Amino acid sequence: MDRRIYGVETEFGVHYSHPGARPLTPEEVARYLFRPVVEWGRSSNVFVSNGSRLYLDVGSHPEYATAECSTLDELVAVDKAGEVMMQRLIDQATERMAADGFTGTIYLYKNNADSAGNSYGSHENYLLNRRTEFRRLSEALIPFLITRQLYAGAGKVVAPRTGDADPGTLDRDRPDGAHFAFSQRADHVMEGISSATTRSRPIINTRDEPHADAAEYRRLHVIVGDSNMSETTQLVRFGATDLMLRMIEAGTPLGDHQLENPILAIRQVSHDLTGTAELSLRSGQRRSALQLQWHYLEQATAFVERHGAHHDRLDAVLDLWERALDAVQRQDSTGIDTEIDWAIKQRFLSRYADRHGLDWDSPRLAQLDLSYHDITPGRGLFTLLQSRGAAARFLDDDAVRQAVDTPPATTRATLRGRFIQAAREAGQAYAVDWTHLKLSDRPLLTVATKDPFQTSSERLDELLRSIPSADRTPAEGRQDGDASSIHPV
Amino acid sequence: MSQQYSGSRSEREEDVPAPDPVPAPAGGSAQGTTTDLDSLLDEIDSVLETNAEEFVKGFVQKGGQ
Structure with missing residues (x-):
């Protein structure tokens, strides 16, 4: 499809902190957060005037589903507008809670894991032509989705292993000690493809609700992604995935790279910052994440040369895709450490660790990891980095503000x-x-x-x-x- | 701006200037954001709550999707 409908759904983590006082549960805080929504729409599940949906989801996660977008600029602006709305809910809830005697601090994290190993998602929706055979599409797409964390990952400080490594478990290849990994979500993915979301957390969810003419379209629901803070990271994540879909829809042969064990592979990739860990393919061959991604990038570049650019951010997508792979290959992230979430985060946390003589198992680094995803401007680490020019963007505040009110x-x-x-x-x-x-x-x-x-x-x-x-x-x-x-x- | 957000570190709140609306550069850190990063490294402790371990452990909730 030349023009595609995109959307992204974000579940936010809720954290209320008030040292020394009675803790409030996320459910209690979520109820405060959504009180203005319920008063406005008589429901905790509403469509707002920018066309997006705001609701309380499973586990009391505030969730925001962007309106239908057909350009990457729209998609990223409408997604960022959701953070602005959530911040307004935080401000109102903070006031109401203070009036009720709860004077702690509300944090909303746009991340994918809490400290106890619970995970929540960033779900992408792509409209597809019904003509494309879904099985062929998912076989071709899954190896791409497993390896795109090299540039789409939000970065994660991983705690040390608690027990001995069991050779039968999925995380047998991860380092024992605390370390930095590409992805928030990878360790929580339990299946390649399935109709479940909470129970088994697949990479692609088969729920096919096109919200459109089902004879013509179907929906691809990708639930493997990390929530991104960086606009430029989002650009390459959605832009590269759209290019893959274009090639698959056009019948471009991409080779058979089906993985023997997708959920083992996604962990191998996340915990190997060199990008060179060899993944076993069903064909018996072995390929690294870097090899697979270089292959997809090469195919995509050739495809664009043959068919032309279908949107004006395409050069930026291909350029950042290439620079990210190059950075991983050369093990030098200075070329992407204002543009790719994991590299922006790793740069700051490494500098902080050096300055204070900390190892990756320091609770302070785990706290900074959370802080990176704290959406509150002037407090959250990403917002501070962006305001200091240490995180690049391709939109501006006006575009995001406009997307709050305008569909x-x-x-x-x-x-x-x-x-x-x-x-x-x-x-x-x-x-x-x-x-x-x-x-x-x-x-x-x-x-x-x-x-x-x-x-x-x-x-x-x-x-x-x-x-x-x-x-x-x-x-x-x-x-x-x-x-x-x-x-x- | 920071004081309404920072937790228990009130004695250091005045040290945190409001973030400047600096336009972000295109391209990586090689193009020079080191100074800004240094100042943020100096200031970040004042926006973080003090007991890191307790703070991180306190963030628990039910899984989502």
């Missing part, structure tokens, strides 16, 4: 955003999901938006005209909008 213009999310805004301004009860817009008192006029690329709808215009106070153009409506009523946060 992506290139997809049906723009219809959803317009509808929510108009309905709220007029004080009308409404219901929306990914494919429907409904005013509660006009159910027969419900607008179905089956085509995710649709950006205008006569039926929606008609529905909005039926609201007395909403008969104005969308642009005016947006300017006139009362932010306090069209937004929960």
Whole structure:
């Protein structure tokens, strides 16, 4: 597909700290966090006016699912906008909790693991043509997803092994001592491909909810990724994955690199910063993560030469992909340590460790690892690094702020955003999901938006005209909008 | 800005300047962000809560998806 719908769902970790005081459970804190959402939408599961979804998920994780995006700029901006919304929820909850006598500190982490080994996800959605045979697609894609941590990994300080290495276990190849690894998520992935999410945590989840015409499209749900803080890391992660999908959709032969044991391989890759650990293929051959990724990059570059660039960030994607592999190969990350999450994090933590004479088993480094993912500006390590120029970006604060209030213009999310805004301004009860817009008192006029690329709808215009106070153009409506009523946060 | 966020290190809060809105460079650290990183290395302890081990262990929750 030349234009693809992308989305990413992020589960945030909740941490309330108040040394010496009664601890609050994540559930209690999450309830405080979502109180403004419930007051706004009478539910803890709402669509907000930028077209995205905000909700409390399994295990009381605040979750944010981006609206449908069709460019990488939109996707990263809308994802970052979710962090802004979460911060507003933190600010409000902090006030309310203080009024109730809870004066500790709320931390929300955009990461993938707590200290007890629980994991939560960053789930990517890619719209695919139904014509592409799914089995062939997943066979070709899984070795890529297992090895892309070389540039998509968020980095992790790994605690020392507690027992003896058991040769039968999946982590038999990891070092015994504390160390730095590429990925947050790799150690928690339990299956290659499955319909489960919580129980077995596969790489690709087969749940096929295209939220679109199912005869034409299907959804690819990738749940193996780390949550990224860095905009540039997100660019190469989503951009390279899209290129792989384009090649597979076009029938480009990519070779058979199916892995003998995908979940062992993903751990081998994560715990080997040299990128050279040999992974066993089903064919009996062995390949390193670097070899596989160089191969995919070469194929992608040739593919783009043959078919042309399909978006204007493609050069940046290919360039960073190449520099990241080169950095791993040369074992010198100075060329990517403002652009790739694991390298940005490793650079700062290594410098800190050197200065204070710490080893990787120091709790302070584990704390800094968490701090990197703390979304609060001026406190979270990544936000501090970015404000000092030690983490690069390709968007700016204005683009992110705009994405908080404005849906992506290139997809049906723009219809959803317009509808929510108009309905709220007029004080009308409404219901929306990914494919429907409904005013509660006009159910027969419900607008179905089956085509995710649709950006205008006569039926929606008609529905909005039926609201007395909403008969104005969308642009005016947006300017006139009362932010306090069209937004929960 | 930092004081509302830092935990129990109130005596050091004044030391932390608000982050400057410096535009980020393209390319890696080779292009020169060492000085900024040095100052952040000096300041980071004042935004972290003091008992690292207790702090990290205190972050536990149910698994998500």
